[in-house]
Amino acid sequence: MARVAILGAGIGGTSLAYELRQRLAPEHTITVIGDGSKFSFIPSNPWVAVGWRKGDEVQVELAPVMARRGIEFIDSAAMSVHPDRNQIALANGKHVDYDYLAITTGARLAFEQVPGLGPDGFTQSVCTTAHAERAWSAYQKFLDDPGPIVVGAAPGASCYGPAYETAMIIDTDLRRRKLRDKVPMTFVTPEPYIGHMGLGGVGDSKGMLEKELRDRHIRWIANARVKEVRAGEMVVEELDRHGKLEQEHTVPFRYSMIIPAFAGVNAIQGLEGLVNPKGFVLIDKHQRNPKYPNVFAAGVCVAIPPIEPTPIPVGAPKTGLMIESMVSAIAANIQAAIVGKDGTAEATWNALCLADMGDTGMAFVALPQIPPRNTTWTKEGKWVHLAKVAFEKYYLRKVKSGSAEPFYEKSIMKMLGIERIKPGSAAR
DSSP states (O other): OOEEEEEOOSHHHHHHHHHHHHHSOTTSEEEEEESSSEEEOGGGHHHHHTTSSOGGGGEEEHHHHHHHTTOEEEEOOEEEEETTTTEEEETTSOEEEOSEEEEOOOOEEEGGGSTTOSTTTTOBOOSSHHHHHHHHHHHHHHHHSOOOEEEEEOTTOOOOHHHHHHHHHHHHHHHHTTOGGGOOEEEEOOSSSTTOTTTTOOTTHHHHHHHHHHHTTEEEEOSEEEEEEETTEEEEEEEOTTSOEEEEEEEEOSEEEEEOEEEOOGGGTTOBTTBOTTSOBOOOTTSBOSSOTTEEEOGGGBOOOOSSOOSSOOOOOOOHHHHHHHHHHHHHHHHHHHTTOOOOOOOOOOEEEEEEOSSSEEEEEEESSSSSOSEEEEEESHHHHHHHHHHHHHHHHHHHHTOOOOHIIIIIHHHHTOOOOOTTSOOO
């Protein structure tokens, strides 16, 4: 009998648990450890932040769903991981022993890197559903006394889609409320140019997003470093292409949402050979840690180098399509290891982003994510908004039912008219 532990219960962790349960015989145990009892569909958080969704509408209680699938769920944060003795110490005082471990925790939100940043400071966040609910509370107060808004990302962020989405969704919401004329908006980003998205651009993402911001009267500051946030104002350093200070801006705001830098979670920080200096998990092409071959990782917690050097640190995103392919590779490789075989499955590492813009949307596809690419695809239209709404409903049903079906590969790629890439196959 093999004991498989999954640390993290987001898109990666829940999908992996369901796929492993489908692959493994019943005598092999699967334990999922989540910091909180609910699965949250993170892509819906910008909608939560403006009241278009309630928090509980994008969440699923995991324990009963997983129990029906023969999966143990533990609602507790992990205090520390001990890969030398195959054990996880939990905040509830207990520990979990494992034969195989998959780390799918996502990232720690490093608000402390910028003074005044974050929900406990002066800006909001959509990185968790709880943060998005706090952002909605702040937004309601803002609506009573509207003024300038600043949206964007801090240096070291590696997820830019939600920042663009939040800006466009707020713009749409304010227009519907007949308040847009009272709200100057500024978009601040460390990207060297609008539409870089940590991917070096995808097709004409630069032109498309610049046009969208321009048409919506949203001013932008790119190649920008948020230096400090104070009550009602943000200090932003704009750099030139050589990384030298070009201009310092003091941008006023009455409401702000800034994506912070990402770092590895505390439970694995400083484990030599397991993580890099920022706490992200080191893996080989089979999603396996080189030092601890019974430890795998998928998703935002994985160490991926930037696509290219930039004047300000810009992380590479891990989209749902990429996470799904990582999960399939891990499931296949754990299954192989249990029966004494070498796991050879590899993730495809492709990027797909459906960005909702409130009343329209943009779709970006990069196959593979790291250039040069076989496929670069960008489209814009209201159908993207509708696709993301359908995507949300489908995925939440998938989590509630315990389905291991690879949604991105079977549905989204087909919908976009792009050739399906088999999960777990090598990238070509």
